[in-house]
Amino acid sequence: MRVLIATITAGAGHLQAAAALDEAWRAMRPKDVVEKVDLQKFFSPLHKTVHSAGYVKLVEHAPDLWAMLFKKTDNPKLVRRLTKFRRAIPPASTLRTIKYIKKFKPDVVFCTHYLPVEVMWRAKEKWEGKPPLVATVVTDFEAHALWMGPSSDFYCVAAEETKARLVARGAVSENVIVTGIPIAGKFSSQINGAEVRKRYGLRDDLPILLVLGGGFGMGPVAEILAELDKVPQQFQTLVVAGRNEELRRELAVQDRKHPTHVLGFVTNMHELMSVSDLVISKPGGLTSSEALAMGKPIFILNPIPGQEAANSDFLLERGAAAKVNRVEDLPYRMGQLLGSKKMVEMAQCAKALGKPSAAMDICRVTLERLEAGSGKRVSAD
Incomplete structure (x- = not known):
């Protein structure tokens, strides 16, 4: 099986969640091909600097502006309009990312940042064969509207309150699983x-x-x-x-x-x-x-x-x-x-x-979903 764990550098949390999933999946299925990728590798140097350094500078020096942007974009209808616009005129970084994903041919894609969720929407278009199962792993206790996208097959969230927010915004209840936020196994x-x-x-x-x-x-x-x-x-x-x-x-x-x-x-x-x-x-x-x-x-x-x-x-x-x-x-x-x-x-x-086994639980849920979708037994060892 081929597993892609897609994330973005925007603070350390998204990277840590990706690393926890990488560790858990390899422990459960050591023979699988697993790649953990920061999608910023496909950004231009300028885009990368603006994205990573820009976020840090904004929250450190202009928190009120960040608060306004966070609140204004926390609107599912607005996010859908913005995503459709970006989908119609995708930036070069998105096209490079899609090329990489289609070449890798994953069976499963974990998204620990909302940007890969958007990229997977476009990547699934005209996919040759069965598209990968996409698991969106929300890394905060409240899910911003940007986490929601049609590419997600299911969500793994921190708490019942997080699930309620997504369901209230249109997510199917059985496709939102309360697992906790994935952390490294050493915390257990x-x-x-x-x-x-x-x-x-x-x-x-x-x-x-x-x-x-x-x-x-x-x-x-x-x-x-x-x-x-x-x-x-x-x-x-x-x-x-x-x-x-x-x-x-x-x-x-x-x-x-x-x-x-x-x-x-x-x-x-x-x-x-x-x-x-x-x-x-x-x-x-x-x-x-x-x-x-x-x-x-x-x-x-x-x-x-x-x-x-x-x-x-x-x-x-x-x-x-x-x-x-x-x-x-x-x-x-x-x-x-x-x-x-x-x-x-x-x-x-x-x-x-506390949910110290969240990373393992997310991997188990994903294997169960793969099994249900394929009709075949997918071993967890």
Whole structure:
């Protein structure tokens, strides 16, 4: 069997979801041909720069403009009109992508970003033979209208609320499956917390706050640490600055009231979360899903309008998170939360929401759909 996992660089989450599916499918069916592709490889250099760097700059420097664009485009009728226009006059990158897909001849296509959903609509036209099964894997807790497209055979979504949104907008209920957002298998692994704490010089008698700057090291990480220094309770902090090396160096030389360990880009987030008592982060779909899978409550600070604001609402409503809108409110709220019954309850709610096996579940559902469509038994081993 030939499997294509199509994604786009727009923040780290879509890539992480694609990697989780790649890992899960290879574990279930190691003999299959699996390709994970970032469709930006088919963009022109200018298009690639505008798309990837443009998104980061927009959400960082003009969040209100991003919020307006997000809201205006969250309209199924408008999306259908825009897609039909792009379909009539496809950009060169789309044509290059379609050529690649038809040459690869996949049996299954996973889309972990909405752009491949649109591309597959055109790719399925005049397909020689039976077209591939297209699974759209929504990577946030709320599904924007851009995720919906006629090329999708079914959707895999984070929660019942996500499913309800798609069904209300016309999706067939049985074609929307609640699986959770796919995360790496290591978030289900057994971790020796004592060994992790020893490796980083973390004390056993103090709670640990994990401050995340995201894959690109965006957000007011320095301001967060400055405000945490005003909290009277004793704790220690792990900080992940991501790929922002300038930020890592800046934070590493600063003195702190509370013990602070500053890291750059890491590949062992599962270990860091395992020893942490609270995750302070923007509520991206993947980061939130990782924290929930490990039963870790989330403290949200000033989420990006749009998808992060929607994720924030979901987590707050389900009791797995707390939130402040201004960094100066952090000391008071953190002082209330640390060591409280509320924090224990948040951890319990997070654990109840977690879906650590989401990637495997998505692959199993897909195999079942393939079997139903072909009338043949499709082995999961």
